[in-house]
Amino acid sequence: MNSVKLFLFFSFLLFGVNNDAFTQRSEDKENLKQQLLVVSNRYRATVGIGIIHIESGDTLAINNEGHFPMQSVYKFQLGLAVMNQVDKGKLTLNQKYHVTKKDLLDETWSPLKKEYPNGNVDLTVAQLLDYSVSKSDNIACDILFKLVGGTDSVNKYIHQLGINEMEIAATEHEMHADSKVQYTNWSTPMALSRLLEGFFEKKYLSDSSNTFLMNRMIESSNDAGRIKGMLPEATLVAHKTGTSDDPNGVFDACNDVGLITLPNGTHLALSVLVNNSHESYDDTRKLIAELSKVVFDFYSGK
Structure with a gap:
């Protein structure tokens, strides 16, 4: 990763931010909510949104009571669990x-x-993480689940972090065997944003492990047409997507969750989860992109 980008991403830790403007803008959140609902209502889908402006603590949630299937988004939680075991000496990144x-x-x-x-072929844990988190590889994902003790082990770890409004119960192989199983891997939008916030604030991992996983999410080849789709090209985003199949022309899940660096140097944890979309794949991606642009503009002061 470009070292200048990494510096910009974490510069708030050194220099701080003036939060007065965001405290004032928080009074306009109802307007933001209405803008998001207007966009969502143009599409035939159920949408959940979790927003945290990290420096001010400002939050907004839409449909946060929903249990949205995560699909491959949960490879982010798996990555956290793997790096936690690296920190504890149970795994090493060079382990094959x-x-x-x-x-x-x-x-x-x-x-x-x-x-x-x-x-x-012999692949290291680092390579398997790159495949799983950066390239959303399902085989690498299930191998990593095996290495950390299964989905139950990852689920317990995430709950121990204080994030309880999500469940991780099934591997990629199990989800592909029965499409209904995907609903056992669910989260509320804000639970994912809270997890992203803690990750950004380095609450869970060592500095080196945090940076390693962050880089996998920044440099990933995950679909750039969702959260990143309508943002300025240079915007730094660390994110993880998740997508279901659509055998009946309906997407049970089309998601993107991520950390966004705003032009003013502050940061958003944003989760956009789409369930039961009767739109095309491209239009469902566009929905996520439009919602993300509304949030980005609001917290950029536009």
Whole structure:
């Protein structure tokens, strides 16, 4: 990652921010909420939004009572759990896992499988994290679940962080075997934003582990047409997407959650979760992009 970008992303820790403007703008949140609802109501979908302006503590949630299926968003939580075990000495980033043909499950998204179609390759934990978090690889994801003790282990870890309004219960393989299983991996929008906030504030991991995972999310190839879709090109975003299949022309999940650096040097934790979308894939992505732009403009003072 570019060291200048990393400096800008964390510069608030050194220099602080004047929050007076944001305290004043918080009085206009009802207007922001109405703008978001106007955008959402143009689409045939259920939308949940969780917003935290980190420096001021300003928050806004829409449909926060909903249990939205996360899909691959939960690879962020898995990444946190892996790096926590690295910090505890239970895993190392250089530790190798031998990928066999048996690991290469059929009919699932996997750049790893495309690169190593016959398996028989040793990959480090760092490489598996890059595949899982940065490239949303489902096979690498399930290997990492195996290494950390399964979905229950990750679920307990996240709850121990004080984030309880989410559940992680099924692997990628289990979700692909039965589409209904995806609903066992759910979250409220604000729970994800709270987790992002704690991650940004380095509450969970060592500095080196935090930076490693942050870089995977900033440099990722996750769909740039969602949160990042309508933001200025140079905007720094660390994010993780999640998407269901649409066998009946309906997306059960099309999500993006991330940390955004605003032009004024402050930061947003933003979660946009879309369920039951009867729109096309491109229009569902556009919905997320439009909502993110509204939030970005509001907290940028535009």
